[in-house]
Amino acid sequence: MPDKPDVIAVMGGTFDPVHNGHLRSALELRQLLALDEVRLVPCHQTPHREQPQRSSQQRLHMLDLAVAGEAGLYIDDRELRLDQPSYSVLTLQGLRKELGDEAVLCWVMGVDAFAHFTSWYKWREILTLANLIIMTRPGFELVSGSEEKRLWQERAVEVSELYLHPFGKVLPVSLPSQLEISATYIRQQLSQGQSVRYLLPDSVINYIGTHKLYVKVS
Numbered sequence: 001m002p003d004k005p006d007v008i009a010v011m012g013g014t015f016d017p018v019h020n021g022h023l024r025s026a027l028e029l030r031q032l033l034a035l036d037e038v039r040l041v042p043c044h045q046t047p048h049r050e051q052p053q054r055s056s057q058q059r060l061h062m063l064d065l066a067v068a069g070e071a072g073l074y075i076d077d078r079e080l081r082l083d084q085p086s087y088s089v090l091t092l093q094g095l096r097k098e099l100g101d102e103a104v105l106c107w108v109m110g111v112d113a114f115a116h117f118t119s120w121y122k123w124r125e126i127l128t129l130a131n132l133i134i135m136t137r138p139g140f141e142l143v144s145g146s147e148e149k150r151l152w153q154e155r156a157v158e159v160s161e162l163y164l165h166p167f168g169k170v171l172p173v174s175l176p177s178q179l180e181i182s183a184t185y186i187r188q189q190l191s192q193g194q195s196v197r198y199l200l201p202d203s204v205i206n207y208i209g210t211h212k213l214y215v216k217v218s
């Protein structure tokens, strides 16, 4: 029997800040799909939205605190080392070179992010480098007739088939713990002086408190 290829998932994000929605999803994906690694990749210059409120180094530090000691979850800071827009295709080109042709490489995103996938830089090339793992989010549906819906229908595979495809497929997953937490909500709560306990790890909350991140300066 041939060796099982390495199966690596990459969760890109702004992580401004990282929260339990990201962390629990990464952990559950790792378990559900028997992934060798989940890499959380913070972006430097976000391609499609306002630039993050906190610096790359602060967001990276919060990620380091959040995943400390969790087997199989890693932080990959490659996008932060490049002073350019963080296009996912460039990140995946680098990873594919390092991991080789056989590795099953997967880009993870919520269906809310996937809804805009065909506006991403060189999105077609992304599908020649990686599979897409799309996490459903409660109350969020793709627009019928959209290019994303078509991609989903044409390329969808089951969990058991993922390992046969190094790239090019779409795996929809509904994780058991759908934690509807967003970084936007956390920033809002902090700016109003409200508690964010239980939405993100205490270590990250302490760091935010010590450095007065996300506090509204009046």
Ligand SMILES: Nc1ncnc2c1ncn2[C@@H]1O[C@H](COP(=O)(O)OP(=O)(O)OP(=O)(O)O)[C@@H](O)[C@H]1O
Residues within 6 Å of the ligand: 012, 013, 014, 015, 016, 020, 021, 022, 025, 108, 109, 110, 111, 112, 113, 135, 178, 179, 180, 181, 182, 183, 184, 185
């Ligand atoms: N609660 C959540 N559960 C599962 N996936 C999530 C959750 N929140 C965000 N994601 C996914 O994680 C990735 C990175 O998201 P991001 O860093 O932008 O977090 P966010 O909470 O959506 O931030 P913001 O509110 O600032 O937009 C995206 O693919 C997004 O779909």
Ligand SMILES: O=C(O)c1ccc[n+]([C@@H]2O[C@H](COP(=O)([O-])O)[C@@H](O)[C@H]2O)c1
Residues within 6 Å of the ligand: 011, 012, 013, 014, 015, 041, 042, 043, 046, 047, 048, 049, 086, 087, 088, 089, 113, 119, 120, 121
């Ligand atoms: O490559 C692109 O064109 C592109 C466009 C939008 C988002 N992304 C990536 O998708 C990830 C999630 O982005 P966001 O804005 O939801 O935090 C993050 O890693 C971004 O770099 C990438």
